[in-house]
Amino acid sequence: MVVTQTLGPAVSLAATLAEAAVRFGDAPAVVRWDDEPLGYAGWWQQALAVARWMARRGVSEGDRVALILPSGLEYLVAYAAASALGAVTAGVNPSLAPAERAALVELVDPVLVVSDPTLTDGLPADRNVELVTPCEPGRAPWAAQLEADRCAFQGGGVAGPPPLDGAPQPLPGRAAALVFTSGTTGLPKAARFTEGALSAVAALDLGAIAHRWGGGGPMFVSTQFAHVGLMTKLPWYLRTGTRLHLVNRWRADDVLELVARERMGVIGAVAPQVALMLRSAQMDALDLSAVNLLIVGGAASPTPLVREARERFAAGYTIRYSSTETGGCGLATPPWPEHPGDDRTIGRPRPGIEASIRDDDGAEVPDDSLGELWIRTPSAMSGYWEAPEATAVALSDGWVRTGDLAVREPATPERPGRYRLAGRRGDMYIRGGYNVFPAEVEAVLADHPAVAQVAVVPRVDEVMGEVGVAVVVPRPGLAAPTLESLRRHGEALIARYKLPEAMIMLEALPLGTTGKVDRRLLIELGGRPDRREGSGA
The missing domain is CATH 3.30.300.30 (ANL, C-terminal domain)
Structure with a gap:
């Protein structure tokens, strides 16, 4: 049995967006790469309209909606719309091959698939697939689809679903998102995250300010929207009033220009992206003095890279370790070294999270001994969708078995116990x-x-x-x-x-x-x- 943990009241994307629309009004919530904005209030109104559109296609609370869309405004509106119905969003990475995308759709068996017209190859003919194209500058997301639907719906004289004016009350155990991960076997699995887990992610990431509104600034999204980094963290982005800048295609020069122009204080990236930024001629040509912190996860950070990034950005650099199954929350190093060798580790568990090194039988091993890294966090998935055996392997009494091998250094009065990765189970x-x-x-x-x-x-x-x-x-x-x-x-x-x-x-x-x-x-x-x-x- 999986126990759902939470830190504070459950949250949903729709309920958070509805409140943000009142608090922030027409302030830009998202800015597309071509400078097309989407305000908080407009986003919520569009989400309500698309939710009614989804309901007319049979989507209701607990149903799955698969999104095969580029990381743009249409995806964000659809995710909020599904949340407004109490449905579960499964984002499919559009960079996957057609056969891979089709396999993930079959895995979660959605009531509705929303796809870009260029990404439908390989989808079974019997699937309920609806197409949506990116909006043109000056037009709201989904405007063309909603207008066509409105004409067809009204002309048909068919009774529709009841009016939708708001979002259902968030529930700790209600599923909100399915995030695909290959796990340690390479077979596709879908990690299930509840509205209670979304609350925990916000509490872990924001700490003492988790229940405040406002205070956020501009930031760019460095991953595909289907990634756990957006699917589980988007509600707290909205709560803080963050202005998300979308990147059509990640290029170091373009990203650095965006960071400089918008005076961004925090850069979120993976280590290869940081390496490319450091190689860019724009590093010396632009004013990047607003940057005060780099949050880097997803891949190992070589120590020379960390040192160079701190020096050239004149900013802190924290290495983050997590997994899809932990909801993107886990361990971290300090932004600035506090003890010798900090940057050669993955740091320590963040507040509210526990870590342990275990042997093959699940027993803790002594410090300085090699074993598997286990993490216990209230942000963790509740299990893999329709995969009880895989869930039983990945979760044990509230702990996530990461599949990564690590060593915990002994804690001393001069240095807290830190964790060092030593490799990965299997060959991934x-x-x-x-x-x-x-x-x-x-x-x-x-x-x-x-x-x-x-x-x-x-x-x-x-x-x-x-x-x-x-x-x-x-x-x-x-x-x-x-x-x-x-x-x-x-x-x-x-x-x-x-x-x-x-x-x-x-x-x-x-x-x-x-x-x-x-x-x-x-x-x-x-x-x-x-x-x-x-x-x-």
């Missing part, structure tokens, strides 16, 4: 904040006609954190594959970020004493480029 690696599972990639590349055997291993990369290296045994009698041909073969089946970015040719894959492929040796080979590496030329 993180490229630019995205989890990549070699087995999934290998299964796709193995179908290449010129490949006899293939293994994918990670290599450390200064920008992306880690990238994939394909170790290939070519099929006899055929021309050896190139990196370009491997990527071309795979991009129709899996997302491009999962594809390898280097290739090594071997006559045979090395085997260990058990007869299995020696992945440790392959990782060593993959980390040392040599003359056997192919560039795809």
Whole structure:
């Protein structure tokens, strides 16, 4: 049985937006990359209209609504609309391949799928799919769809759902969002977050000011909207009156110009994005003096990168460790080093969160011993959607088993006990904040006609954190594959970020004493480029 924890009253996106609309009125809540604004009051009115539109298509409390939309105004309005009905939003990352998107839709079995017209490939014909296109400058989101629907609905003379004037009262145990995560097996799963968890996220992130209104400033969104970083945190963004600036396509130059122009005080990013910003000529050309803090998660932060970022931004840099299953809340390092070696760790649990290092049987291990990192936080998921066995593996008596190996340093009077990551269970690696599972990639590349055997291993990369290296045994009698041909073969089946970015040719894959492929040796080979590496030329 999963126990729902909460910190304070439950919150919902719709109820928070309704109150924010009253408090902040027409103040811009969101500004699109082309400077198209969406005010708080306008957002709420649009959400109510789209909620009525959804209700006419059969959506009611507890139903799932899948969004296959770019990270734009339409997505935000739809998420709030579903919340106004008490429905559950499942965001599908549009950068996934068509087959992957279709699999996630099938997993959550939504009553309604809302999709951009360019993202419908692969969706089953029997799905209830409605299309929405991005609004033009000067027009409200969903205006074209709502106008067409209004004419059809009124002309048909069919009784519609009862009028909708507000949002249902938030409930701690009611599901609010499904956030997809591959977990440690590579199989798609959907982490279920309740309105109680959304309340906990706000309390953990905001601390003593969690129940105040206002005080927020401009910030940009650095992840896809389907990511846990927006799905669970959006309510508190609204509560603080934050002005969200959307980025059409993440480019270091453009982001730095936005940060300088809007005088942003906080930059949220993953380490590869910070590395790209530091390489940009705009770093020295722009006035970035308003920046006082970088909050960096999603991938490891090399210590030299942390030092350079602090120096050049003249700002604090905190490394954040969390997972989708913990609701994006977990451990953190101090913005400025308080003890030697702080930046070589993932810090300590944030207030209100616990961490523990456990062995394979779930028993705590002594300090300085390797084990699996477990986290207990009220922001955690209540379980995976329709996956009780996977839930039982991931959750244990309120603890989230992260699948990451770590060590807890002994606490001393001079230094608190900190946690150091030591690797990951399985072979998963993180490229630019995205989890990549070699087995999934290998299964796709193995179908290449010129490949006899293939293994994918990670290599450390200064920008992306880690990238994939394909170790290939070519099929006899055929021309050896190139990196370009491997990527071309795979991009129709899996997302491009999962594809390898280097290739090594071997006559045979090395085997260990058990007869299995020696992945440790392959990782060593993959980390040392040599003359056997192919560039795809």
